[in-house]
Amino acid sequence: MTTTAPPPTKPEPHRATGPVTRPGDRIFAGMARGSGIALLVVMAAIAAFLTVRAVHAISKDHGNFLTTFEWTPSLNPPVFGIAVLAYGTVVSAIIAMVIAVPIALGIALFITHYAPRRLGGPIAYVIDLLAAVPSIIYGLWGALFLVPHMRGLNLWLDDYLGWTVIFHKEDPNSAARSLFTVGILLAIMVLPIITNVSREVINQVPKMHQEAALALGATRWEVIRLSVLPFARSGIISASMLGLGRALGETMAVATVLSASPTLSAHILDPVGGTFSQNIVAKFGEADDFGRDALIASGLVLFLITLLVNGAARIIIQRRKEYSGANA
Amino acid sequence: MSDTVMDATPAAGRPAHTKLASRHLPRWSPLAIAAGAIVVAVAIGAGAGLSSHIQWGLIALLLFVGGSYAITAQVEGRRQAKDRVATSLVWSSFILAVIPLYSLVETTIKKGAGVIDGTFLTHSMNNVLTLQPGGGVYHAIIGTLEQVGIAAVIATPIGLLTAVYLVEYGKGRLAKWVTFFVDVMTGVPSIVAGLFILSIWFVLLDKAPANGFAGSLALAILMLPVVVRSTEEMLKLVPNELREASLALGVPKWRTIVKVVVPTSIGGITTGVMLAVARIAGESAPIALLVFGSNVINTDPFHDPQSSLPYYIYEQYKNGNEPSYARAWGAALVLIAFVMILNLVARAIARWKAPKHQ
Numbered sequence: 001m002t003t004t005a006p007p008p009t010k011p012e013p014h015r016a017t018g019p020v021t022r023p024g025d026r027i028f029a030g031m032a033r034g035s036g037i038a039l040l041v042v043m044a045a046i047a048a049f050l051t052v053r054a055v056h057a058i059s060k061d062h063g064n065f066l067t068t069f070e071w072t073p074s075l076n077p078p079v080f081g082i083a084v085l086a087y088g089t090v091v092s093a094i095i096a097m098v099i100a101v102p103i104a105l106g107i108a109l110f111i112t113h114y115a116p117r118r119l120g121g122p123i124a125y126v127i128d129l130l131a132a133v134p135s136i137i138y139g140l141w142g143a144l145f146l147v148p149h150m151r152g153l154n155l156w157l158d159d160y161l162g163w164t165v166i167f168h169k170e171d172p173n174s175a176a177r178s179l180f181t182v183g184i185l186l187a188i189m190v191l192p193i194i195t196n197v198s199r200e201v202i203n204q205v206p207k208m209h210q211e212a213a214l215a216l217g218a219t220r221w222e223v224i225r226l227s228v229l230p231f232a233r234s235g236i237i238s239a240s241m242l243g244l245g246r247a248l249g250e251t252m253a254v255a256t257v258l259s260a261s262p263t264l265s266a267h268i269l270d271p272v273g274g275t276f277s278q279n280i281v282a283k284f285g286e287a288d289d290f291g292r293d294a295l296i297a298s299g300l301v302l303f304l305i306t307l308l309v310n311g312a313a314r315i316i317i318q319r320r321k322e323y324s325g326a327n328a
Numbered sequence: 329m330s331d332t333v334m335d336a337t338p339a340a341g342r343p344a345h346t347k348l349a350s351r352h353l354p355r356w357s358p359l360a361i362a363a364g365a366i367v368v369a370v371a372i373g374a375g376a377g378l379s380s381h382i383q384w385g386l387i388a389l390l391l392f393v394g395g396s397y398a399i400t401a402q403v404e405g406r407r408q409a410k411d412r413v414a415t416s417l418v419w420s421s422f423i424l425a426v427i428p429l430y431s432l433v434e435t436t437i438k439k440g441a442g443v444i445d446g447t448f449l450t451h452s453m454n455n456v457l458t459l460q461p462g463g464g465v466y467h468a469i470i471g472t473l474e475q476v477g478i479a480a481v482i483a484t485p486i487g488l489l490t491a492v493y494l495v496e497y498g499k500g501r502l503a504k505w506v507t508f509f510v511d512v513m514t515g516v517p518s519i520v521a522g523l524f525i526l527s528i529w530f531v532l533l534d535k536a537p538a539n540g541f542a543g544s545l546a547l548a549i550l551m552l553p554v555v556v557r558s559t560e561e562m563l564k565l566v567p568n569e570l571r572e573a574s575l576a577l578g579v580p581k582w583r584t585i586v587k588v589v590v591p592t593s594i595g596g597i598t599t600g601v602m603l604a605v606a607r608i609a610g611e612s613a614p615i616a617l618l619v620f621g622s623n624v625i626n627t628d629p630f631h632d633p634q635s636s637l638p639y640y641i642y643e644q645y646k647n648g649n650e651p652s653y654a655r656a657w658g659a660a661l662v663l664i665a666f667v668m669i670l671n672l673v674a675r676a677i678a679r680w681k682a683p684k685h686q
Contacts, residue, residue, distance in 0.1 A: 028582035032493035035486045036506040039556070042549060043509050046520070049527040106421025114418050123422075130429050132603075132671050134610020136638040137660045140645055141432045144653060153382055188428045195425075219407055221414035242515065249517025251613040252638070256645055277519040281616050292526065292536065299523040303516070310515030314508060 046303065054297035057290065065297070069262045071279060073287070073294035080294050082301055084264050088179055088273040089302070092254070093247040095183025095268070096190060100247075101240045103187075104194035109224060111195075112202045124199060131192035139256035142185040143177075147257060150176035150184070154269050169269040177259035177271040185253050190243035197242060201235030202228060234316050241313035245306050251277035276302040351403050358396060358416070365391035389420055433664075440661025443654050449662070453623040453635075458644075461651040465659045467625040468640035472666075474629045475540045475619070475636055476609050479547035484601055487555030488590075494556070495563040496585055513553040521546040522614030538620045540629030543636070546614035551604045558600025562593040595681020602674035606667045612638035637663045 058065050060078060068081020107127065111120045154169060154176050161167040209227040218226065229236075255278045263272040274282075280295045287295060369388035373381075393416050401409035448464040456463035490510070494503055525546045529537040566589050574584040590597070615621070620633040621643055635643075637659055644656035 022580050022582075025580050025582050028585070029497055032489045032497055033502070035489035036493040036498070036502065038486060039490055039506060039513070039552065040509055042552075043513060045528075046516070046524045046549075049524055049531060050520075053527045053530060103421040103425050106418045107425055110418045110422040114415065115422075129668065129671055132606055132610075132667055133432070134612075134638055134663055134667060136610065136612045136641050137436060137664060138432065140641055140656055140660055141435055143645065145431065145435050146428075156383060188425075188432075191425055191429075219411035221411040222407070224414070245515040249515070249519065251517065251519045252642060256642070277517060277613065280519055280523070281613060284617055289530070289536070293530070296523050296527055299520050303520045306515050306517055306520070307512060310512050311508075313515075314511040 050296055050300040050303060053293045054300040057293035057297045060290070061294070069264055071262060071274075071283060071294075073291040078290065078294070082276070082298050084262050085274050085276045085279050085298060086301070087264050088258075088278075089248055089275040089305075091268060091273075092179045092182045092186060092275060093244055095180060096186035096247045097240060097244055099184060099187035100190050100194055100243060101236075104191050104239075104243070105198055105236060107191070107195045108198040108202055109228075111199055113220065113224060113228070124196075127192050127195050131196060135189065135250060136252040136256075138185060138189050139253035142181070142253055143256040146185060147176050147181060150181050154178075154180070158269060165266055166268055168267045170267060171270075174271050175259065176269070177257055178269050179258070179273050180268040182254050182258050182275075183268075185257055186247040186250055189250065189253060190247050193246060194239045194243040197239035198232070198236050201232045201239065204235075205231045234319070238313040238316040241309055241316070245310045245313065248309065249277060249302060249306050251281055254278040255281045353400060353403050357399070358412070361396045361399065362388075362392050365389075365395055392416060393420075436657060436660050436664055439654070439657035440659075440664075443658030444661060448655075448658055452625045454625070456623070458647040458652050459649055461654065463655060465637065465640060465655075465662055467622065468635040468637045468659065469662070470625060470627060471540060471619070471629075471634035471636040472609060472638075472663075474627070475544045475547060475615070475634070476605055478541060478544035478629060479551055479608055480601065480605055482544065482548040483551040483555055483604070487552050487601075487604075488559055488597070490552075490556045491559035491563055492585060492590075494560050496581075496589070510553045510556045513549075514557065516549070517613075518546070518550055518611045519613040519617070521549045522617040524549070525614070526617055537618050538633045539631055540619055540626075540634040540636075542618040543615050543634075544629065546618060547608040547611060550611060550614075551608045554604035554607060555601055558603065559593075559597050562596030562600065563589060565596070566592045595677055598681075599674040599678040602670050602677070606670040606674070609670070610638050610663060610667055612636070612642050615639040616642065637666070 057073070061068075061073075061080060062077035063070070063079035063081050065081050067083050068079060069084050071080045071085075072078065073080045111124050111127075115123060155172060157167040158169040158172060162169065205228050209231065210223050213223045213227045254275050258274065258278055259271040260274040260278060260282060261272045262274070263270075265272050276298050280299060283291065283295060366388045368391055369384050372387055373384040393413055396412045396416060397409045400412045447462070449469070450466050451462075451464035452467035453463040454467075490506065494506060494510075497503075498506065522543075525542050526536065529535065529542065570588055570592060571584055574588045575581065579587070615636045616639055619636065619639070621635045621639050622633040623635070626632050626634045641656045641659045641663065644652040644659065
């Protein structure tokens with residue numbers, strides 16, 4: 001008690017100097033901050049460099065860049081447009097999503113709620129590993145195994161659902177190198193990533209909510225519908241959008257399977273059409289310098305689309321993090 | 329009978345308990361319904377002359393779901409019936425997904441294993457006609473190792489430092505932007521990364537690149553966000569008490585990070601880097617645009633085209649004949665083995681070095 005008087009004078013000089021910063025600290029902090037800034041610079045540079053070359057190409061395009069079907073930048077005057085590519089990219093991605101999202105959700109629920117406890121862990125591990133299989137191997141398998149096996153299903157769809165126009169097949173004997181097959185292959189490819197993210201979200205659903213529902217006499221499905229899915233909905237949406245981003249940008253699997261042509265067709269079983277990335281890989285080899293600029297222009301459009309999809313997915317996830325107190 | 333069941337006998341006949349002890353289907357009923365569905369589906373399939381077995385399977389699935397709903401609704405009520413349908417849908421979605429994924433792995437192993445031998449692993453495609461069997465992947469393995477190695481050398485330090493910035497220093501708007509763009513960068517398609525490097529070469533050097541180094545740069549862009557994200561997660565796991573203890577001893581912040589924080593989480597960081605390497609080792613799109621591929625051994629990543637395993641598979645597939653397909657499957661098996669070994673080792677390290685909770 002008697003020593004209360006001196007202390008106020010003692011800490012003051014310490015406080016006045018503030019936290020000690022040494023040169024090492026400043027250098028290290030600068031390097032760390034610099035790396036973060038470098039990453040932003042790279043993203044900005046991607047947009048800037050692609051835009052520079054794309055503007056150069058589009059300014060010389062004698063067709064409408066957005067509505068032209070053909071991709072013939074080597075003609076004089078050059079004519080090229082992204083209509084077929086944008087259509088093919090979107091349609092194949094939609095097919096992939098329609099197939100993959102329900103199944104991925106099913107697997108996620110299977111692992112978390114239905115599988116025997118002892119099986120759930122190993123299954124999740126294997127699905128994790130499958131996410132690492134390179135896309136070119138999916139492409140090789142798709143082209144040499146899936147395409148021949150799709151024949152029966154294609155004919156059946158044509159026979160019974162041909163009247164819907166969508167499933168009409170112009171030439172029943174043509175190979176199944178169509179947007180439909182591409183969509184199925186993409187669905188198989190994005191399945192692991194959607195499953196993994198959904199599973200993590202579903203695992204975070206508070207046990208209390210589920211036990212409360214069970215205690216009220218709910219069946220297992222009612223527990224899932226009433227307490228699991230509402231909580232995990234935004235997480236599942238963003239998982240699907242991450243998968244969508246991957247499906248939109250997938251290159252090699254599409255390039256190996258699709259037999260491309262500049263035709264915009266509503267018949268998804270016909271072997272026609274194209275996607276952004278498939279077109280880039282397929283046309284790159286024979287393209288001259290201007291042709292490559294044209295391909296860069298189409299790449300810029302793809303970049304912007306994936307940027308939008310991924311950005312939206314991340315914003316949904318972040319919002320969820322802020323509002324859900326259950327994570328704590 | 330009646331003396332073995334202790335508590336059921338007094339309750340029998342009371343109206344209040346009949347609801348709780350309502351009628352149940354026996355436990356084997358799903359199996360019985362499934363067997364019935366399969367038998368009927370086979371009969372329909374064979375009768376209607378449907379050639380594809382996928383259709384038989386789909387008919388069986390529909391019959392099973394419909395049948396179990398109808399029977400359960402009769403015996404147990406509609407709520408239970410819905411529950412059964414949901415259960416069978418979840419199970420069938422799992423089985424539906426396992427079939428293609430299993431087929432992929434099985435096909436690759438079956439077709440690839442016959443191709444791989446000593447010659448395949450130690451020879452290039454130099455002077456091998458695409459139509460004849462023989463040749464190998466040696467040049468592609470060298471290309472992959474060099475390109476991925478350079479990419480890792482570029483991306484790992486930047487990624488680590490960025491993660492350190494986000495966890496240890498990052499506050500305010502810059503950190504928020506970096507976090508957001510790391511996430512967005514994860515979704516940049518590999519072909520766009522390739523086009524970006526291509527446009528840099530066009531703008532700065534006015535010509536297209538054709539060497540392994542340009543490919544490495546594109547791979548580094550794809551690797552960077554994966555490294556940042558995983559390292560960040562690992563650094564966040566380091567308990568604050570460790571940092572505080574070190575700072576309280578008068579250790580500068582940067583030495584605390586280098587000597588305490590990073591060593592504590594080094595296992596997880598290594599895992600993250602290895603998973604990122606495994607991811608970029610399978611990328612072929614940027615290689616197609618920037619490195620061009622080659623049939624001969626080129627150990628110099630800075631001059632002249634190189635090959636790489638994923639691009640080699642694509643090239644062989646494009647040749648479109650049986651010997652080339654065989655080589656493609658062989659290379660696919662080599663690549664899948666490489667990626668899987670990296671994955672398994674990385675996960676083993678993570679498990680081995682994981683911080684122990686008491």
